[in-house]
Structure formats: structure tokens, C-alpha cells
Amino acid sequence: MGTQTDKVRFDVRGKIFETTATTLASAPRNSVFGAMFDDEWNLQDNKEEYFMDRNPDFFPVLLDLLGTGELNIPPNLSEKLLFKEAHYYGLLEHVRTAKFSEFNCNRLRLASSFKGQSSGNCTAISASPSGGCAVAHSRIVRLYDWTLEEHLPINFNYQIVNNIGWIDSENIVISACKRPEREDSGLALFNSFTAGALCFNSDGKIAASCIGTGIYGTGVWDQVTGKQTDFFPELVWSPLRYPDRIQWLNGRKCLLAANFYLPKGNDSCISLLDLRNKSKVWSWYDDKKASLRQGPVYDAIAMEDNNSICVVNQYDDLGFLDLRSTVEPRYPRLKLHEGQLFSCINDRVSMFCGPDWFSTSSIGRICGGGAIRDFSIGGDRLFALHSEENIFDMWETPLPPNWVV
Template sequence: MGDGRVRFDVGGTTFITSTTTIANAGQGSMLSALIDGRWHQPSDAGIFLDRDPSYFAVLLELLRTGELHVPPGMSRRALHREALFYGLLDHVKEAQRGPLNGNLVECRASISGRAIGDGIAIRASSDGGCCVAHETMVHVYDWALEEKQPLTLDYVSVNDMGFLNPERVVICTYERGEQIGGMACFNVNTGEIEHRYQVTHEGQGKNFPALAFASNHRHVFASCRKRISDYGIGVWDQTTGEHLDFFHDSEGTHLGDARKLQWLPQSNVLFVASLYPQSDNSFISLLDFRMKQKAWTWTDSKMRSSDDKLVMDTVAMDERSTVCVVNQYDNLGFIDTRLSQQAVKWNHMYTHAKLSESEEHCYSRLAACGSQVYASRRDNVLVYCCSDKEATRCIQTANLSKEGRGTISDIAIGGDRLFVLQAEENLFDVWETPILHGVGC
């Protein structure tokens, strides 16, 4: 219109706004491209878009105010589709939830799957999607919590899985009978395998049993067995799937039996944890692949007593140089990796009688976000906040639970969301921190 204003005709409804408002969409959006001179705009008729005007009105208001106000009855899925068309999906995501804060979160969704059998593990993606393992199948959900095509690798039981990015999932499986198992990367949109990872031995690539998975922006890592007596951590190129390196377990610290891997971007090391019952003792290491050595190690063998304080899960808090552990009594402990004396400082959640070997029990699972630690305990999730002054001092600040949900089997954090997987139902809950200045959807 030549005066800093722009006219849109969306499905027969006229909208007039400013070029400044459209600029808020960002240079990569379709709306910004329409007014940057590369498109012809008649001065009277404006830009015609054959789309639903009701959704355009919601998205235009989002650009004006930064707040997302969704009228009652409007389809969330359709709004996401329209936002994708206009190049505004990231704006919608940011407006729907704030940074994860366990003291403020609300349960925003409960998702019932269609898989047979209980979910055994859940993993989160960086954009707020997740995947759930059910025996041999992995069910993937995008950030809008819409289910994608189920994934499976040769119908062998899943040990671990995780996202390389929101469009790619890696699945690890172990051997069963004559099936060796292995590891593969899937495209979640097509369900097809992009790479089937192999280890190189004597110049030949071979399949291998894989236990745990992690990745950084370039590499894929897995605890695995190269051959019968050669255990360790394999490294692959994320783009090509080529086998690059193998960190041999020369010190008997059960690297090849590791059930938890975590890449620590600030420290630039790989966190590796071998836990009971895969090994008699728990071993935790930080592997520096640049120096080809272990930067730090810890084991619970020295702290074992008549109480048998077995470490059942662990998570690293990279920014605080701290490792958090939980034992079979659901007691939470912290280890400062900067100190030569690597004793555990325990924060006792509670104490109960020792469990019998036959008693079923879902042990605590851990996740971390910033200075907060999330620990499942039976049917709830406890939130702990670490002290700014002391890395291993932590106090409980919140207790998250939903009535009637039953025991929790796993938790995960990603994309500013906390995912809580139920042990006895094919169900998971999604917890988010609500945006305080908007209604959201």
C-alpha cells in the first residue's frame, strides 16, 4: 500500500496490518517473503491467500502481541497446519509454553497409545516430541503429540532409543536367540531406515548388539560388543553412518554394558554409566574422545555396605559439574566431579524396608533440566532445586502427581516438556510450564 501497511485477502476476508508486524514473522517465513519485493502486490486488491481467515486472524494477533489466544472450539491440529504453511510454527511453539520449571508445571496432556503391552521407556526430542518403546516397537509423537508411524528393527526387543533431531530416531536392540540385534537410524516421517550402523572388525562391517545410545551434532555413540570378548563404546558419523572409532573397555569398567549414555556439550565429553543389574557394581565415567582417555571415573564398590546401596539410575548436570544418582531405596545423591574425593552426598527422600528379590518395584528414574533434578518415586515425580553455592546441595521444591495414575516407569525431558510414562497403562503424561501472559491452546 506504500505507507508501511500491507493488505491481505485471506479466503475473502480483508486484513490490513503493518510491515513491522509482518517482519516479526522472521526472514524465513512465507509472509515475510510475500512483502520483500520478490512478489507482485496489487495496490488495491492486496495479497490473496486461499486459506481459512479464522486461523490467519489468530496467527496475525500472535505476530502483533507475541501472545497466542485460541478461540474455544478451534482445532489445535488445524492451527499447527496453518502455522506451518505461513512459516510460523516456531512462533506458536514459543507462545504455547515457557521454559520448563518444575515448580510451575501443569499436566497439559495425557496420551493413550495403541500399542500392545506396557511402555518400557520414553525419550524426548529437542522440539517437545517424544518416543515410547513397547517391547519390539517404538511409537513416535511429534511436538503436537500426533503419532507417527511405529518403528521396529527386525522385531528384536528395544534396549534404548533417542532422537538425533525431531525427524530422525535411533533404535538400539540386543541379541535374542540367533538374532544379533543392532542399531539403526529411522526417518520418522516415512518409517524407513536411513542407516543401519555396523562396527568394523578386520576390515569388515558387522552387526552388533547395542545397549544404550547418545549423540552430539556430529556423532552417534553406543555401548556395544565389537566381538565376543571386545566390549566398549562405538562412534559413528551421524550423516553417513560410517563407523569411526571404538573406545575399548581395557579397565574392566563395563563400558560395553552401559545402560545410560549422555553427551555433555559444555564439557565436550561422553557420560557413560554401567548400572546394576548389568554389572555387580555401578561404574560411571566421562570419556574424552579428543584425548582417547577417561577424564573421570567413579564406582559404588567402595561405598557398598550391609545396606547394599545399589545405584539404579544416574544423570549428569553438565553446567554444575555434578552427577546425580539414586539407589534402590529411592535415596538421591550427588557427586561433584571437580573434587578428588568423590564421595556421594545423599539427600534422603525416605527410607523403607529392603525389597525382596521377588517383589516387583519400579525404581526411581532421573532427569535434569538446568539446576533442577526430577526423580520419579512410585506414582509421583519429585522436583529438587540445586543450591547456587554448593553443587551437591539440593532441596525438594515440588511434588508432581496425577490421581489414579499408578506407578511411574520412566521420565524424560526435552523441548521444555516433562514426559512421565506410566508402568501399568499404555499412557504418558505431558507436563509444561504455562505462559503467564497468554491463554495458549
């Protein structure tokens, strides 16, 4: 590889910059600068000068980032425009690393709040793997990239969006129905079914809870071809019916399916389904039992490493943690991320970890925003969607003081 004396010269729209091959070699292989080197990280040619038809104001900031690992943005430069330049050069991950620590639920801080432009209440939020997010507003899904710049929205016209989820940073799956008051309405994306809850597994499959003409159950689709590969049917009178939550258990090759809003009122049903032989390998049916203070279950999540399923009810009771509150919770949600459990009650998100799942911290607005309707974690960020119309927050982990990458 080149040494510190191997100078490289750039002409960026008339402005001349000099650096070294060693500095450039700290860029990723798939970056613009990485393409200048061979497999042994030696410059592929001996050009006297490389021309870049890009904004010259941001170029020295990125060179300094490669050389020092520090991100120093002059106050006269736009941070969003710098992110766009970094994306062009293939240095966005360098910027992220220099700007934020890895996701740490105990050190999150509120970075920004956003109010969308769509009318109607928000119904769901999903964080992308790259740190952007998608927000569902009734019939519209609004898309935000890592810089939180809004892209063209997806308008479903007469179709109500039920759920959203990301396959990767560029591809999103949306489940919807044309007329929510009719259970036999369908959406072409899921053949003749109205789709609700979504989940994705490590083998490239999408599962969705479905309603068709006289049919209830859970279907499976291939992420690449979009073709349906399997279906687990449920009869109309079944306690499972149309699952409100589904989750792949990759280690056990089965699917968790849970229904929290059965016609009887307080009843809930949670099952593990083996799609290979269309059988239920485990099932729990709450028929007004007193185990959870006779309150309906509002959410459930499989803790595969601990061989357990965590549930939360309307009284803020967790299956293995007691989080009783004098205030009736709204929109409780459960999520797992990197071995940590997250529980959303009212206007706060609490974090639990360790073998006994003890509470470590919680986050929430000081005022305003209302109860949290949904939250999602991705790309080193936590997004919280509030019940007040079109408001969502972004939480990030700041770098420690005097941190140098």
C-alpha cells in the same frame, strides 16, 4: 519498514482480509509473511492483493497473534488445525510463546495424558527439541509431533527397541537388538553390534553401548555420515562391560559410562572414558561397599559444572542428597535440564536446584498410571512414561494470569 498506513490486502479462498506491513513484519524472517519483505523489512512489491489457498477461518487468528501477541482461539475452531496452519505460515513458535511460558519446573501442570494403541509395555520415551516425543513399545516406536498428533509408527518387526534419542526435531536414532536373549545378535544401523544406551554430543557424534560377537564396549558414530568413528572396547569380565547409561562431558572431552546390573548383584561400575587415547581417566566400582547402604546404583549423571557425579540407589539415596523413602522405589531416573536436576522415584518427578541441590518441587498424578518408568524433557515440556501399558503424561508451564507477550 512500512508504517501503520501501509495496508496489505489478502484474498484467502475468497475471503478478504486487510492488515498493515508493520503487523506482518513481526513475523519471523523465515515465515511466509517474512518472505514478502526485503532485507530492510520493506515490502518487495506493491501488489494490490495477495492470494492464499488456505483455510480462511484461521487466518484472522494468526493476524491477531502477530498484531497483539495474544492467541485467541474461537471455541468453534480446532486447536490442532490452527497449529497446522501456524506451521504452514511459519508462525508455530509465535503460537508456542503465546500459549506457554518457558519451561519452569516449579510451575508445571499436567496438560494431557495419552494411551497408545500398541500392545506390550512401553520401555522408553524421548522428548524432541520441538516438543513432540517418541515412545518405544517393544518392537514399535510411536512418533508424536508438537500438537501430539500421532504420525506413522516405526515397526522393527523382530527387533526389540532398547533406546531412542533425537538428533534434531526431524531425525531420530533408535537402538535395538534382534533377539535380546542372545548377546551376539546385531542391528545394521550399528554395524554388527546390538546397541543399547545412546547419547549425543555438540560435535555431531552419537555414542552407543554395544555388544558384538565376543565384544563389549562403547562405539561412536558420525550423525551425518552414519559411519563408525571410534570404539572403546571392554572385555567380557570387565565390571563396565555393556554400559546402561552413557553421557558426553563436552567440556572435558570424555564420556561417562555406567553399568548398574553386573552379574554379582549389587555391584555397579561408573567410569569416565577418554576416547582419544582409549584410557579411563576416573573410575568407581561398588563392590558391595556400605557407602550407599549396600544397595545397587540404579542411575548416575555427571554434574560437569560441579565436578561431581550424582548417583541414586534402590533406597532412594542420592550421592549428595538424602531422599529416603519408606516405599521401595521403582524405575529411578536422573536428568539434567538447564542447570536443574530431576529425579524420578515411584510415581513422582522431583526437582532440585542451587549450589546445595535442595528440593524445590515435585509433580505426579493424583491417582492412576502406576510408577514412572522413564521421563524426558524437550521443547518446553516434560513427558512421563508410566509403567501401566502405553500411558504417558505431558506436563507444561502455563502462562501467568493476564499475561501479554
